Amino acid sequence: MTKRTFSTDGNRRLPSPSESGRDADPIRTLHQRRAEDIGAMFSAIADRYDLMNAIMTGGRDRDWRRRVVDLCHPEPGQRILDLGTGTGELALTFGRAASGLDIWASDVSMEMMSLAQAKPGAAPICFFQADALRLPLQDNHFDVVVSAFLMRNLPDPAAAVREQVRLLKPGGRLVFLEIVPPEFTWLGKAYKFFMFSVVPRLGRLLSGSATAYSYLPSSTQVYESPFEMLSLLREAGLRQTAFATCMANTISIHHGRKPTLADEH
Numbered sequence: 001m002t003k004r005t006f007s008t009d010g011n012r013r014l015p016s017p018s019e020s021g022r023d024a025d026p027i028r029t030l031h032q033r034r035a036e037d038i039g040a041m042f043s044a045i046a047d048r049y050d051l052m053n054a055i056m057t058g059g060r061d062r063d064w065r066r067r068v069v070d071l072c073h074p075e076p077g078q079r080i081l082d083l084g085t086g087t088g089e090l091a092l093t094f095g096r097a098a099s100g101l102d103i104w105a106s107d108v109s110m111e112m113m114s115l116a117q118a119k120p121g122a123a124p125i126c127f128f129q130a131d132a133l134r135l136p137l138q139d140n141h142f143d144v145v146v147s148a149f150l151m152r153n154l155p156d157p158a159a160a161v162r163e164q165v166r167l168l169k170p171g172g173r174l175v176f177l178e179i180v181p182p183e184f185t186w187l188g189k190a191y192k193f194f195m196f197s198v199v200p201r202l203g204r205l206l207s208g209s210a211t212a213y214s215y216l217p218s219s220t221q222v223y224e225s226p227f228e229m230l231s232l233l234r235e236a237g238l239r240q241t242a243f244a245t246c247m248a249n250t251i252s253i254h255h256g257r258k259p260t261l262a263d264e265h
């Protein structure tokens, strides 16, 4: 099992090509690049992104986003933030689940968000471009901060969690959905074959991008284990933290609540 570790400066150490058993140099370079470069990669595949998701997950991705929404218990008047919103599916799921929500959604890729804005139900959502590690928003502003398939794209997940906690009101909920690193799944070799052989080929065929769908499996390899992510939530001060997995442990949903003053005493 490849162990992912943090370097002392909090940045993730990427497995070397020999550790991962692959010549991953172009993809390693992409992991080390800035948010704009990752955004540019998503922009290049934006028009095929939803189709690829539906094919890769057999349409189950919609159920997982719905589970995120259910964990948030959204109520009218609440302010929701969806980070790395992409084509807006999670933000739109909130809009369908409850009326009277004030939904904000951000991404580095304008092309992904343009597709979101064209979807039915998108009109009331406030879309804006921003790096999830540096959000131009005030502290204690949101009742709910969520993301789906964003966290493994960020160079410093601990800093990302801290930034999300900063934005939450006391009592607010943080929930995120992500792909689990291959060694934590129950499917073993079959999952690795799907991720490292089927997904890149299918992605190249449908999206025309060889890089984006080679980056996808590689990004799961450098992502923290569900247990490490749970620790990050606790270290950031969240309470009632937990995670659940679905699809034979291939998908995880982490959640926690920002303490109120009453919780502190």
Ligand SMILES: C[S@@+](CC[C@H](N)C(=O)[O-])C[C@H]1O[C@@H](n2cnc3c(N)ncnc32)[C@H](O)[C@@H]1O
Pocket (backbone or CB within 6 Å): 035, 038, 039, 042, 043, 053, 083, 084, 085, 086, 087, 088, 089, 090, 106, 107, 108, 109, 112, 130, 131, 132, 133, 147, 148, 149, 150, 153, 154
């Ligand atoms: C795999 S897609 C997920 C999209 C959407 N949340 C969903 O459920 O399908 C990841 C998204 O995160 C965005 N992203 C990557 N790095 C980011 C960053 N540092 N800040 C904000 N968005 C980022 C990408 O542009 C892309 O749209």
